[in-house]
Structure formats: structure tokens, C-alpha cells
Amino acid sequence: MMDANLRELYQEIILDHSRHPRHFGPLADANHVAEGFNPLCGDRVKVYLKVDEAGRIAEANFEGRGCAISVASASLMSELLKGRTVEQAEHLMGGCLKLVKGEAVDDLAGADRETLEVMAGVSAFPMRVKCATLAWHAMKSAL
């Protein structure tokens, strides 16, 4: 169980990201773009990635609208993706999916886990899992 102080801190981080999303807006020189839609909640997200010749994500942006969880998750994702290889990005996605479903995650680097752990509270609300994973699924389709 997550303690109350930690839960409160995570809620604050989610609110902050949903009100002030990072890397928000189209990316002019993106070479991988995909959209996602969550009909259960009405969340929409469009993910823009610029992957360089070495196969690394040089830039990651998104735009869209939806509930606080969907926007915060996309914003957190955009912060995590920069500099990652496609394989690393998919690995992060796997970790995020497990966390929001309340499954054990033991294969994420400490800092990545800390960032993604913010979304772990979603596991108590199965209806919101799609909100929390929408941007990640769009990222995967884009790649």
C-alpha cells in the first residue's frame, strides 16, 4: 500500500503536469507521429517523435486534451523519452503498463521507476488505466 503522504505528493505531481504539460505542442521536424483516442474517457493525444539516424529519440512532444491523468501521463512520458533508443522506450512503456495495473516491476532503472511510480495510484482505478497508457500506446504506434 502507498502511504498517504506519498499519494498526496503523486497527486500534486499529476496535477502539475496536467496543468503545465511539458513538451506540449507539435514538433515541426518530427519523423514519427501517431494519434491515440480513448473513447471511455474522451482523451485524445497526438505524439510527435524525432528519431535520429542512430535510432535515438532526439525529441518527443505531444498535444491533445483529456483528463488530468491522460495529460500528465503524456507529459511524464515526453520527459522520459528524450535520448532513449526505440528499444529503451518500449521497455519504459512495459514498466509503465505494469505499474498502472498494479503489477510488480523490477526491471526499471531507479530514476525511471521513480518518475513512472507517480502513475501507480491509477491501479486502484481500473477504468483509468486506459487514460494513463494512451500516450504510451500512441508512442508505440508512432515507432
Ligand code: ZN
Ligand atoms: Zn481519461
